[in-house]
Every structure is written in structure tokens, then in C-alpha cells.
Amino acid sequence: xxxxxxxxxxxxxxxxxxxxxxxxxxxxxxxxxxxxxxxxxxxxxxxxxxxxxxxxxxxxxxxxxxxxxxxxxxxxxxxxxxxxxxxxxxxxxxxxxxxxxxxxxxxxxxxxxxxxxxxxxxxxxxxxxxxxxxxxxxxxxxxxxxxxxxxxxxxxxxxxxxxxxxxxxxxxxxxxxxxxxxxxxxxxxxxxxxxxxxxxxxxxxxxxxxxxxxxxxxxxxxxxxxxxxxxxxxxxxxxxxxxxxxxxxxxxxxxxxxxxxxxxxxxxxxxxxxxxxxxxxxxxxxxxxxxxxxxxxxxxxxxxx
Amino acid sequence: xxxxxxxxxxxxxxxxxxxxxxxxxxxxxxxxxxxxxxxxxxxxxxxxxxxxxxxxxxxxxxxxxxxxxxxxxxxxxxxxxxxxxxxxxxxxxxxxxxxxxxxxxxxxxxxxxxxxxxxxxxxxxxxxxxxxxxxxxxxxxxxxxxxxxxxxxxxxxxxxxxxxxxxxxxxxxxxxxxxxxxxxxxxxxxxxxxxxxxxxxxxxxxxxxxxxxxxxxx
Numbered sequence: 001x002x003x004x005x006x007x008x009x010x011x012x013x014x015x016x017x018x019x020x021x022x023x024x025x026x027x028x029x030x031x032x033x034x035x036x037x038x039x040x041x042x043x044x045x046x047x048x049x050x051x052x053x054x055x056x057x058x059x060x061x062x063x064x065x066x067x068x069x070x071x072x073x074x075x076x077x078x079x080x081x082x083x084x085x086x087x088x089x090x091x092x093x094x095x096x097x098x099x100x101x102x103x104x105x106x107x108x109x110x111x112x113x114x115x116x117x118x119x120x121x122x123x124x125x126x127x128x129x130x131x132x133x134x135x136x137x138x139x140x141x142x143x144x145x146x147x148x149x150x151x152x153x154x155x156x157x158x159x160x161x162x163x164x165x166x167x168x169x170x171x172x173x174x175x176x177x178x179x180x181x182x183x184x185x186x187x188x189x190x191x192x193x194x195x196x197x198x199x200x201x202x203x204x205x206x207x208x209x210x211x212x213x214x215x216x217x218x219x220x221x222x223x224x225x226x227x228x229x230x231x232x233x234x235x236x237x238x239x240x241x242x243x244x245x246x247x248x249x250x251x252x253x254x255x256x257x258x259x260x261x262x263x264x265x266x267x268x269x270x271x272x273x274x275x276x277x278x279x280x281x282x283x284x285x286x287x288x289x290x291x292x293x294x295x296x297x298x299x300x301x302x303x304x305x
Numbered sequence: 306x307x308x309x310x311x312x313x314x315x316x317x318x319x320x321x322x323x324x325x326x327x328x329x330x331x332x333x334x335x336x337x338x339x340x341x342x343x344x345x346x347x348x349x350x351x352x353x354x355x356x357x358x359x360x361x362x363x364x365x366x367x368x369x370x371x372x373x374x375x376x377x378x379x380x381x382x383x384x385x386x387x388x389x390x391x392x393x394x395x396x397x398x399x400x401x402x403x404x405x406x407x408x409x410x411x412x413x414x415x416x417x418x419x420x421x422x423x424x425x426x427x428x429x430x431x432x433x434x435x436x437x438x439x440x441x442x443x444x445x446x447x448x449x450x451x452x453x454x455x456x457x458x459x460x461x462x463x464x465x466x467x468x469x470x471x472x473x474x475x476x477x478x479x480x481x482x483x484x485x486x487x488x489x490x491x492x493x494x495x496x497x498x499x500x501x502x503x504x505x506x507x508x509x510x511x512x513x514x515x516x517x518x519x520x521x522x523x
Contacts, residue, residue, distance in 0.1 A: 012479075013443035020440045023460045023500055027369045027402070030333040046416055049378065051333065051371040086416055086432055087371060088461065110437035110461070133438050267332050267354065267378055 021135035021155035024088065024110065025219035028052055028156075028242055032232065032263050033221070035059050035246040037077075039084035041255070048259035052088040052110070054244070055081040060117045060164025061247035061286065064298070070118040072100040078107050090137065095304055096122025098131075105134040111156070112136045114149075116303035117163045117246075126304070129153030139223065141174045141301050143181035147202035147210070150218055157216060159240070160301040161224015164247050166288030168225040170301055171235060175222050179239045185211040224301065227252070227285045229265030229278050236269030253283030325514045328353040328362035332378040334370020334403060338499040342507050348514075356387045364397040364514035366507075367404030369460065369497050372431065373416045375403055385422060392424040397490040397513040399506065405486075405493035406431055406463050413466065424491050426469030433464040433482075433495075445496075447476045447485065450505045457484070457496035457503075464495055490517065 014020070031051025036042040042053045057073040058066065072093055082089045088110035093100035095114055100121070104112045114127050116139050129136040130153035139160040140146035146157045159178055161171030181200070188196055188211060197207040209217060222235040223244035232243045243266055245259075252258045261278040268274035296302070324347040329336045331352035340350045343366065353359050365388075367375070379385040392398055392408075400408040409429035412421050434440065440461055444454040455476075465483035468474050476485035476494075484495035485506075490513050498506045 013441040015439065015441045017442055019458055019500070020442055020460065021437075023458055023497065024437050024440065026335045026338065026500060027371065027460055029335060029337075029370070030331070031371060031374060046373065047418075049374045051374055082436075086414060087373065088437060105438070108436045108438055135437065263374070264378070264381065268382075 016133035018155065022218050024135060025137070025156035028088070028221075029219055030267060031242050032259075032266050033090065033242070033244045034249055034259060035244075036081060036250070039080045041250055042081045042085045042089075044256055045249070045259055046085045046087050048256060049263035050087060050259065051242070052090055053081065053085060054090045054092065054113065054246070055109070056092055059247040059250060060300070061166075061251050062164075063117060064164040064289075070094075072097070072103065072118070075103065075107055078104070078109065082108065092118055093127070094118040095120040096125050096127060098127045101127050101132060101134075101136075105132055109134060114138050114154075116160060116300045120303050124305070126152050129155075137221075139301070139304060140178065141304075142177045143185075143210070144200035144202045145304065146178060146216060146220075147200060147206045150216070151203050151206060154218065156219050156221065158221040158223040158244055160304075161222065161226070162291045162294070163224045163300050164289075165225050165291055165294070166227040166248060166251075166286040167291045168227065168231045168234070170291050171222050171224045171226060171231075172238065174224075174301070175220075175235060175238045175240055178220065182210055182214065182216070186214050225288075225291075226262075227288065229261045229275055229282075232262045233265045233269040233275050236266055242266065248286055251286035253285075258282050258285075324348040325363045325511065325518055326351065326361060327364045327366065327511070327514060328359060330354075330365060330367045330375065330379075330404075332382075332384075333374045334368040335497070335499060336366075336368040336370075339366045339368050339401075339507075342499050342504060343511070346504060346507055346511055348511060354382070354384075356383050359384065359387050359391060362396075363518045364399075364510065365391070366510070367398065367400040367407050368499070369402035369404065372403035372406040372412075372421075373419050375407060376419050376421065379422075380420070385420070389422050389424075392422060392491065395490050395517065397492075397510060397517055398424070399492040399510040401494050401497050401499060402460065402462050405429060405465075405495060408491055408493050409465075410469070425486060425488050425493055426471035427465045427486055427493075428467040429463045430466050431463050432461050433466075434459060434462060437461055443478070445476045445478070445484070447505075449475050449487075450509060455498070455503055455505065456501055457494075457498070458501055459484075459496050462495040465493075
């Protein structure tokens with residue numbers, strides 16, 4: 001029998017490395033990350049098979065409805081959610097708000113989402129994410145944006161979609177855009193890649209790496225408007241490594257059933273018979289907003305630069 | 306269409322006649338990284354999500370990921386019982402991180418109602434190091450796999466809190482906590498060789514797979 005109660009790992013160990021930060025996202029692949037606003041919702045999410053939860057005060061649909069400045073959540077709420085579940089807990093900081101990120105790191109969240117769903121704190125700079133031990137996930141609408149975030153230290157990317165709408169069309173647009181831009185790089189010659197880096201406004205080294213490997217160096221999830229099992233499966237078929245579901249679960253008629261169904265559809269994303277089975281009798285999906293009906297200033301995906 | 310492209314990129318079906326046929330449990334987690342390593346080592350790799358996909362394989366890898374999710378999905382889709390039967394029948398199985406948890410007879414700090422497949426006579430504690438801020442990489446001595454230390458990445462990883470009589474520890478941290486175990490055809494590590502370019506555990510596992518298929522032929 002071998003037993004030990006010493007908390008510290010070996011003295012030569014290294015925390016906060018790129019490999020460790022990106023590694024957690026690798027382990028979340030094929031899974032569903034759910035927005036939760038209470039410990040009770042976090043419990044429902046964990047019981048339904050979420051791989052992680054995003055702790056926040058208001059889901060995007062409510063942020064959208066209530067307006068005003070949206071900020072980092074109350075530390076008490078985040079800690080209560082961390083205490084409730086054993087799966088990873090993520091929390092959102094405003095774009096560029098490095099002090100909110102410092103607070104989230106001090107609260108020991110597992111991932112920080114520098115998120116356009118909150119009101120930006122800096123309209124020029126994003127957070128220098130290399131300065132943190134806690135990994136970051138950032139949103140992107142296209143490859144250039146994704147590469148700029150990775151260059152700043154993001155360890156995971158999520159395509160943005162349009163959060164809080166239940167309209168999956170923007171999520172579709174962004175994941176298609178990112179994958180098609182990756183495919184274009186793969187077919188380019190060296191000399192064309194210099195120009196591509198300029199056009200993408202992204203570092204040449206990263207552009208070259210994508211051209212050679214044919215994929216992002218970090219995990220790519222999809223977010224923003226996913227409301228049904230079929231939505232989640234479609235994102236997976238379009239090449240996402242996993243799915244964020246924000247308002248789609250707890251703004252629906254039967255969150256428990258819908259959450260479990262989205263999890264199953266994400267695993268069996270290429271099996272229409274499973275997707276059909278899990279889609280039965282879920283009750284009402286969230287009432288959506290068509291992105292086309294949103295005035296440009298209310299489109300969250302346009303935040304971030 | 307995308308799904309097919311992904312299968313090709315794993316090299317699935319490329320080497321059907323060559324190496325042993327190894328499945329990777331693909332309910333959730335970093336199963337593609339395992340498939341990639343196994344393919345590089347000459348195995349014929351397929352992804353396993355359904356009971357019938359288990360029938361064809363000579364060995365199975367349970368990847369890193371979220372153990373509570375793998376547990377739920379494996380029971381919902383009827384995989385857990387055939388898997389337990391296969392383990393009892395001597396199928397070589399290698400589990401990393403969540404996979405080690407799935408193979409442990411006893412799991413501490415599991416979520417309510419979480420079950421494991423069992424097979425390894427060990428007590429494993431989930432998330433033993435704490436949050437992601439405590440995730441780390443380090444070098445381990447693993448005498449069974451050669452003199453050179455192994456670089457190991459622990460991501461919200463489990464530790465083996467106690468090793469029963471039937472199981473053998475293969476590696477421990479400097480503080481003595483066990484992070485790799487073996488019992489017959491079962492192998493489990495708290496860490497992730499599949500994401501560090503480290504092939505020795507997978508080679509060791511494939512050795513078990515080959516030995517078993519060879520004895521079956523005789």
C-alpha cells in the first residue's frame with residue numbers, strides 16, 4: 001500500500017506552461033461547456049454530462065435583454081459554483097480587463113474567458129495572457145482574430161457566433177470562415193504566406209505553422225446561438241472540437257433533458273439516428289432572436305480586434 | 306463529410322493487415338491524440354463509441370477527458386457492460402487520466418452516482434492536485450520502461466492513493482504518490498503521454514496486445 005498526504009508535487013514541476021494550459025482544452029474535446037448562473041444550475045449541468053461550466057451572473061440572453069455594462073461576476077457566486085461541482089469551472093473577464101483576470105486567477109477558476117459577451121474594458125488592447133498561470137479561451141470570428149489571440153497567449157479558441165440569440169447562423173458563419181481560411185493557407189506557397197500574414201494581420205510564424213499543420217495549435221470550440229442537439233452536432237460536423245452552450249439550455253423549457261441531449265448529440269454528431277432520438281420531447285427551445293433583426297451596435301461578435 | 310476526413314487523418318483503415326487492431330474509446334476527450342500515437346506505432350486503429358465496435362478490437366485505450374462524462378455516456382449507450390466483460394476476459398486496456406479513473410476499482414471524489422468500469426485493484430482520487438492552476442509537468446523515473454526519465458503532463462489529474470495486492474505501481478512522484486500502475490493486461494497513468502510525443506507507454510501496451518493476440522492464435 002502506498003499512501004501520502006503531501007499536497008505538493010515534485011519540486012522540479014512546472015505549472016502554467018503552454019502545454020499544461022492547452023492540455024486542459026485538449027481534454028475537454030468532444031464535450032459541451034454550459035453557461036450557469038447558480039450552483040443549482042451547475043449541478044444540473046454536471047449531472048447532465050457537461051465537461052465544464054461557465055460561471056456567470058447573467059446568461060447572454062439576459063445581458064442582451066437588460067442592457068447596461070456587463071462585468072465579471074461576483075466572486076461569491078464563482079466560488080459557490082466551484083464548490084458545487086468537480087468539473088472545470090470557467091469564468092468571464094471583460095476584453096482587456098487584466099485586473100478582472102487577475103481576480104479570476106486568484107479565485108482559482110480553471111479557465112478565463114476574455115469575452116465579448118461582457119462590455120469591453122479596452123477598445124485597443126486585449127489582455128496579455130502569457131502573464132497568467134490560468135489558461136485563457138478567447139472568441140474569434142475569423143482566422144486572423146484567432147491567431148492574434150493565440151499570439152497574446154490564448155490556450156483555446158471559440159468561434160464567437162452571436163451569443164444570447166438562439167440563432168446558430170453566426171456560429172456557422174464563423175466556424176466556416178475559420179476552417180476555410182485554414183484550408184486556403186494549406187494550399188499557398190511560401191511567398192504567398194507572407195502576404196497572407198499581412199492580410200490576416202497575424203504573425204508570420206503562426207501563419208506558417210497553420211499552413212504546415214492544417215490546424216490551429218490550440219483547441220477550437222464553437223459558441224454563440226447553439227440551442228438544440230442538432231445545432232451542436234452541426235458545429236461538430238463543421239469541424240469544431242466541442243461546443244459552448246450559453247443561454248440555450250437554461251432558457252429552454254426543460255434544461256435537464258436538453259442539456260443531456262446536447263451532450264449525447266455532441267458525441268454522436270455524425271449519427272443522425274442518435275440525434276433524432278435525443279431530440280424527441282425536449283419541450284420548448286429558447287425563444288430566439290434572429291441575428292438579422294439585431295441592430296449593429298447590439299451585435300456582440302463585433303467586439304474584439 | 307467532415308467526419309470522413311477526420312477518419313482519414315487518423316490513418317484509420319490504412320494498415321488493416323499490419324499491426325494489431327486497437328480501439329480508442331471516443332465518447333469524449335483527447336482520443337485523436339491516442340489514435341495518432343498508436344497509428345504511428347503501426348497499430349490498426351479504430352474509434353469505439355458503440356458495443357459492436359468493441360467486438361473487433363484486440364486492445365483498447367481509454368483517453369484523457371472528463372471521467373464523469375465518459376461514465377455517463379458509456380452506460381447510456383450500452384458500452385459499460387461489454388467493456389467490463391472484455392476487461393474480465395483479459396482485453397488489454399490502457400487508460401490515461403480519466404481512463405485510469407474508469408479502470409480503478411474505487412474512485413474517491415467522484416460526482417454523485419459516478420461509476421467506474423473497474424479492473425485495477427487501486428483506489429484513485431479524482432482531481433487530486435486541485436484546480437487547473439495546480440496542473441503541472443515534470444520528469445518521472447519509470448524503471449519498467451527504461452533508464453531515461455519520462456516527461457509527464459498532469460492536467461487536473463488523479464493519483465493512485467492506494468495500490469491493492471493485485472496491482473503493481475510503475476511510477477511515483479517525488480513525494481511518493483503513485484501515478485502509474487499495471488495489473489495483468491491493464492495499464493493506467495495519471496498523466497498524458499499522448500500529448501508529449503512520448504511513445505513508451507503505448508509501445509508497452511501494444512506489447513501486451515500482441516502477446517495476447519499471439520497466444521489466441523496458438
